[in-house]
Amino acid sequence: MNKKYLLGICLLSFGLTLFAEDGSKLWLRQASCEKASVCCSISSPTIAIAREELASLWRGKAVELQLFADEAHRKLGKEGYTIRTSDEKIVLGSTTEQGLLYAAYHLLRLQAEGADCTRLDIAEEPAFDVRVLNHWDNLDGTIERGYAGKSLWQWDELSDTVSARYQEYARANASVGINGTVLNNVNASVKILSSEYLEKVRVLADIFRPYGIKVYLSVNFASPMQLGGLSTADPLNEEVAEWWKKKVHEIYSLIPDFGGFLVKANSEGQPGPCDYGRTHAEGANMMARALKPYGGIVMWRAFVYSPSDADRAKQAYLEFKPLDGKFLDNVIVQVKNGPIDFQPREPYSPLFGAMPHTPLMAEFQVTQEYLGHSNHLAYLATMWKEFYRYVSPASLKGVAGVANIGDDTNWCGHDFAQANWYAYGRLAWNPLLSSEEIAKEWLAQTFTSDPKFVEPMTQVMMDSREAVVDYMMPLGLHHIFAWSHHYGPEPWCEVSGARADWLPSYYHQADKKGLGFDRSRSGSDAVSQYPDSLAHVFNSLELCPEEFLLWFHHVDWNHSLKSGRTLWDELCYKYQQGVDKVREFQKVWNQMKPYVDEERFQAVAKRLDIQANDAVWWKDACLEYFRTYSHMKYPEGVEAPVFKLKELKKVKLPISNYECPSADMLPRKNS
Numbered sequence: 222m223n224k225k226y227l228l229g230i231c232l233l234s235f236g237l238t239l240f241a242e243d244g245s246k247l248w249l250r251q252a253s254c255e256k257a258s259v260c261c262s263i264s265s266p267t268i269a270i271a272r273e274e275l276a277s278l279w280r281g282k283a284v285e286l287q288l289f290a291d292e293a294h295r296k297l298g299k300e301g302y303t304i305r306t307s308d309e310k311i312v313l314g315s316t317t318e319q320g321l322l323y324a325a326y327h328l329l330r331l332q333a334e335g336a337d338c339t340r341l342d343i344a345e346e347p348a349f350d351v352r353v354l355n356h357w358d359n360l361d362g363t364i365e366r367g368y369a370g371k372s373l374w375q376w377d378e379l380s381d382t383v384s385a386r387y388q389e390y391a392r393a394n395a396s397v398g399i400n401g402t403v404l405n406n407v408n409a410s411v412k413i414l415s416s417e418y419l420e421k422v423r424v425l426a427d428i429f430r431p432y433g434i435k436v437y438l439s440v441n442f443a444s445p446m447q448l449g450g451l452s453t454a455d456p457l458n459e460e461v462a463e464w465w466k467k468k469v470h471e472i473y474s475l476i477p478d479f480g481g482f483l484v485k486a487n488s489e490g491q492p493g494p495c496d497y498g499r500t501h502a503e504g505a506n507m508m509a510r511a512l513k514p515y516g517g518i519v520m521w522r523a524f525v526y527s528p529s530d531a532d533r534a535k536q537a538y539l540e541f542k543p544l545d546g547k548f549l550d551n552v553i554v555q556v557k558n559g560p561i562d563f564q565p566r567e568p569y570s571p572l573f574g575a576m577p578h579t580p581l582m583a584e585f586q587v588t589q590e591y592l593g594h595s596n597h598l599a600y601l602a603t604m605w606k607e608f609y610r611y612v613s614p615a616s617l618k619g620v621a622g623v624a625n626i627g628d629d630t631n632w633c634g635h636d637f638a639q640a641n642w643y644a645y646g647r648l649a650w651n652p653l654l655s656s657e658e659i660a661k662e663w664l665a666q667t668f669t670s671d672p673k674f675v676e677p678m679t680q681v682m683m684d685s686r687e688a689v690v691d692y693m694m695p696l697g698l699h700h701i702f703a704w705s706h707h708y709g710p711e712p713w714c715e716v717s718g719a720r721a722d723w724l725p726s727y728y729h730q731a732d733k734k735g736l737g738f739d740r741s742r743s744g745s746d747a748v749s750q751y752p753d754s755l756a757h758v759f760n761s762l763e764l765c766p767e768e769f770l771l772w773f774h775h776v777d778w779n780h781s782l783k784s785g786r787t788l789w790d791e792l793c794y795k796y797q798q799g800v801d802k803v804r805e806f807q808k809v810w811n812q813m814k815p816y817v818d819e820e821r822f823q824a825v826a827k828r829l830d831i832q833a834n835d836a837v838w839w840k841d842a843c844l845e846y847f848r849t850y851s852h853m854k855y856p857e858g859v860e861a862p863v864f865k866l867k868e869l870k871k872v873k874l875p876i877s878n879y880e881c882p883s884a885d886m887l888p889r890k891n892s
């Protein structure tokens with residue numbers, strides 16, 4: 222080939238790469254400009270980052286970074302800060318360098334949103350001390366419930382090769398105030414605590430440190446046996462306690478600011494203290510003692526349930542409430558937001574509020590295990606805000622978000638899934654922010670601040686999670702997902718030999734009388750785990766909010782709901798509404814073409830198309846299946862099914878629990 226021609230191709234592809242809008246820049250897309258005047262007398266790695274960010278991105282008047290020791294600043298805590306504008310300059314103030322870095326990102330965010338920065342008088346402090354991401358990343362590079370490619374952590378290449386993405390990851394987190402990361406899956410390999418891996422972890426910790434991000438590890442309770450060769454992992458055994466102490470010492474000699482451990486114990490087959498007749502508190506405290514001298518913490522998960530008990534929704538409470546007050550003060554019990562498992566909608570877990578003498582943290586799932594993986598647009602801030610309607614942020618010590626981040630170019634698979642990472646961080650900093658303002662912030666920074674784009678797309682985002690609830694499992698239905706991968710519908714699922722509480726029929730309880738799980742006082746009595754006033758509401762068929770109706774009640778098909786429709790008709794109507802909403806999102810998105818680059822426009826359009834089709838699949842699967850019990854007709858306005866139940870029952874997606882199905886794997890009808 223002619224050399225000139227080759228050069229031309231190279232230059233062209235270089236240019237395309239340079240200008241490609243591939244989503245890799247997340248919400249941090251401001252173009253660098255002429256160097257602004259940034260003044261600061263302190264020098265440190267964290268300050269260097271703050272300076273560099275401002276110097277290259279800030280366009281306004283001179284900025285000064287200043288450490289303060291006055292009462293007002295001290296009140297804002299170690300991570301709090303102020304931003305104040307005077308005639309000649311903007312002063313960013315904090316008692317710490319970390320606070321100054323957060324202030325710098327705040328100022329840049331205001332600029333990106335096009336806010337008026339002439340008269341700023343801001344004082345900020347985070348609501349929670351612990352604001353961590355939980356990566357369910359395995360050491361072989363797969364990510365449990367991860368739908369954005371493989372793990373960011375290149376374990377095989379570390380420590381010698383260091384990906385540029387580690388720093389970009391830290392920067393993105395710091396820009397929204399996330400201050401910790403648990404690197405590995407809660408179903409933890411013991412290998413993570415081997416000296417070989419700890420050295421790799423050290424390299425990551427060194428990169429994250431100047432961004433204020435502490436590293437934590439998920440640990441396997443049986444590590445002293447599998448890694449240390451001991452014959453037991455009994456937390457009351459002295460050798461076991463000694464083994465953990467030594468391991469912790471080794472970790473801190475490499476990583477002096479190591480955050481601590483996250484533990485999934487006696488849950489879904491993981492080892493734990495109960496294997497030795499000990500309690501969760503005894504297990505957690507043994508580890509807490511080892512970490513205490515170094516300031517480390519234990520985040521001990523309350524995600525436990527066993528097949529023997531009646532109602533899975535009650536089990537975490539039954540196991541943990543009696544342990545209230547028995548945990549050492551550097552243990553935080555980490556409780557999933559709902560009592561079962563990250564469903565599109567759950568009532569809050571009654572453990573919140575039931576353990577006044579134990580520090581608690583809430584675990585949210587940012588990755589969309591149960592909300593269409595990275596194929597569906599589902600903005601989750603509205604779901605997390607719903608949780609805070611019932612649970613006061615003041616009652617929590619921290620929050621954890623199960624990350625949706627992988628090595629995909631755009632980090633999260635779906636361009637709009639980035640909004641969930643962003644919103645998780647923003648709400649971890651300030652749970653009082655509204656979902657709407659966070660959506661607006663994110664849209665303006667990620668696409669354009671043009672109101673003709675921001676307004677309609679904010680509405681789409683605000684409606685999106687409810688749409689998923691409507692087309693997947695409205696009115697309090699839950700866990701009617703396909704076996705194992707949890708992508709599509711499979712309310713009929715039977716797996717021979719499977720635990721009953723892993724099968725949809727356990728949750729929907731459909732029969733010829735009606736539908737739903739009776740958790741009222743005359744049923745499993747899960748309602749009684751809530752405070753009296755709420756238990757009374759949830760217990761009553763009339764008072765129970767309809768979004769939780771089938772969570773708490775088994776309801777007759779003919780029962781009349783607030784709309785005047787019967788349960789059956791309302792169910793049909795809700796599914797239809799979910800389908801209609803997604804079609805509406807498609808229409809709105811199509812009108813956004815002038816405001817969005819071609820690449821991201823097409824990527825989102827393609828996924829919305831999958832979502833619209835999936836919504837019909839869900840509607841047909843669930844309604845056709847439940848109709849075999851109700852024997853009722855579809856009411857007017859609800860589309861006739863396009864899929865046949867018989868066909869849908871044959872659908873088996875060839876994916877594992879760390880893959881998102883591609884369009885060609887999904888059942889499809891041109892509707």
Ligand code: BDP
Pocket residue numbers: 365366407408485489524562563590878
């Ligand atoms: C469920 C997931 C499973 C996790 C488990 C957990 O299906 O992959 O291991 O939660 O949180 O949501 O431990």
